[in-house]
Amino acid sequence: MARWAPDAAGRLQTAALELYAERGFEQTTVADIAARAGVTARTYFRHFIDKREVLFSGQSELQAFLAEWIETQVGPDDPMTRVIAGLEAAAAHFPDKTELSVKRSAIIASNAELRERELQKLASLAAVIAEALGRSGIDPAAARIVGEVGMMVFKLGYERWIGGDHTSFAATIRSTFDDLRTAMRGEGQAAARQSAGFA
Amino acid sequence: MARWAPDAAGRLQTAALELYAERGFEQTTVADIAARAGVTARTYFRHFIDKREVLFSGQSELQAFLAEWIETQVGPDDPMTRVIAGLEAAAAHFPDKTELSVKRSAIIASNAELRERELQKLASLAAVIAEALGRSGIDPAAARIVGEVGMMVFKLGYERWIGGDHTSFAATIRSTFDDLRTAMRGEGQAAARQSAGFA
Numbered sequence: 001m002a003r004w005a006p007d008a009a010g011r012l013q014t015a016a017l018e019l020y021a022e023r024g025f026e027q028t029t030v031a032d033i034a035a036r037a038g039v040t041a042r043t044y045f046r047h048f049i050d051k052r053e054v055l056f057s058g059q060s061e062l063q064a065f066l067a068e069w070i071e072t073q074v075g076p077d078d079p080m081t082r083v084i085a086g087l088e089a090a091a092a093h094f095p096d097k098t099e100l101s102v103k104r105s106a107i108i109a110s111n112a113e114l115r116e117r118e119l120q121k122l123a124s125l126a127a128v129i130a131e132a133l134g135r136s137g138i139d140p141a142a143a144r145i146v147g148e149v150g151m152m153v154f155k156l157g158y159e160r161w162i163g164g165d166h167t168s169f170a171a172t173i174r175s176t177f178d179d180l181r182t183a184m185r186g187e188g189q190a191a192a193r194q195s196a197g198f199a
Numbered sequence: 200m201a202r203w204a205p206d207a208a209g210r211l212q213t214a215a216l217e218l219y220a221e222r223g224f225e226q227t228t229v230a231d232i233a234a235r236a237g238v239t240a241r242t243y244f245r246h247f248i249d250k251r252e253v254l255f256s257g258q259s260e261l262q263a264f265l266a267e268w269i270e271t272q273v274g275p276d277d278p279m280t281r282v283i284a285g286l287e288a289a290a291a292h293f294p295d296k297t298e299l300s301v302k303r304s305a306i307i308a309s310n311a312e313l314r315e316r317e318l319q320k321l322a323s324l325a326a327v328i329a330e331a332l333g334r335s336g337i338d339p340a341a342a343r344i345v346g347e348v349g350m351m352v353f354k355l356g357y358e359r360w361i362g363g364d365h366t367s368f369a370a371t372i373r374s375t376f377d378d379l380r381t382a383m384r385g386e387g388q389a390a391a392r393q394s395a396g397f398a
Contacts, residue, residue: 078385079382080382080383080385081385115319115322116315116318116319119315119318119319119322120314120315120318123314123318141359141378142378142382144355145355145375145378145379145382146382148351148354148355149351149379149382149383152347152348152351155347156343156344156347160340176344179340179341179344180344180348180383181383182341183278183279183341183344183345183348184279184348184379184380184383186277186279186280
């Protein structure tokens with residue numbers, strides 16, 4: 001509708017991903033990103049606090065969605081089941097996987113500062129889950145564990161999805177959780193080990 | 200034996216912990232730490248690459264111990280059981296909990312840069328476990344999951360131990376893993392929730 005910078009944030013994200021993929025993260029400046037998106041650097045900093053943050057938008061929405069889900073959904077009383085269901089619901093709202101979202105993961109993996117920011121975001125996701133469970137009356141030690149497991153399933157499920165699994169993100173969250181349950185039971189791995197040629 | 204700086208690394212660690220606790224991490228310089236330990240800044244940098252690293256010594260020994268354990272121990276074929284047993288064995292070699300080790304956790308928690316470094320160290324612990332399992336013939340996807348669980352149990356077990364649990368570090372690793380298993384089975388939490396006053 002507006003002729004001046006409709007969806008500036010979205011265009012800045014696309015421009016940043018393109019430039020980071022083309023030139024590398026270190027070699028790209030905020031001025032470069034703003035120029036490609038057709039806005040000023042000042043507009044960039046209205047949306048993102050630094051060069052890293054443009055790759056992590058949507059995190060606060062994800063956290064708010066999950067906290068709300070955990071505290072309000074009628075449904076399973078067991079916190080682990082509730083959190084995994086919330087992650088699957090959140091995953092169903094994720095944008096489709098595109099060439100750019102695949103590039104995003106490679107860009108993050110290639111830079112230590114970006115990997116640090118990603119680890120921070122994941123740690124805060126674990127904390128948000130644990131706090132929401134705590135507000136629902138779950139014992140803090142159990143809430144802490146379920147928060148960490150939820151974060152881990154989200155992280156590994158995302159990796160599977162971006163890494164080429166052809167199902168949906170919600171489906172890779174589910175398959176990761178199922179594999180975690182199998183690993184916790186100590187089943188299946190001895191067989192996998194033998195099939196890999198180990199006696 | 201030597202009169203010139205026996206155990207310089209250990210004295211630098213103690214000096215750093217004391218100064219970080221007294222003045223704060225930001226307000227302490229490498230020169231301050233070296234002076235208190237009675238060595239030069241040059242000696243400091245022979246042992247630690249920066250101001251943060253002095254708080255994380257022993258990590259490479261831990262990783263080497265675990266990798267060796269995973270690859271060579273005769274014993275349970277199930278990777279999760281093997282990794283948790285390795286973590287318990289590693290924990291038994293940890294230095295005793297002291298006032299200074301409790302302070303260390305508070306110092307890290309109070310500073311964003313230090314929290315980042317800690318997250319990096321934990322991520323590399325997960326990777327080391329997964330790689331050692333991979334070399335033992337475990338399927339990579341299962342190895343990745345067990346690596347993440349091992350890292351999480353180590354992290355939460357350490358928190359419990361430092362946080363005032365009066366058993367040993369090995370015992371808090373075991374109790375954390377037992378609680379994780381309970382949470383994965385979806386047992387116990389509904390009861391905990393009710394006892395907290397929720398219907």
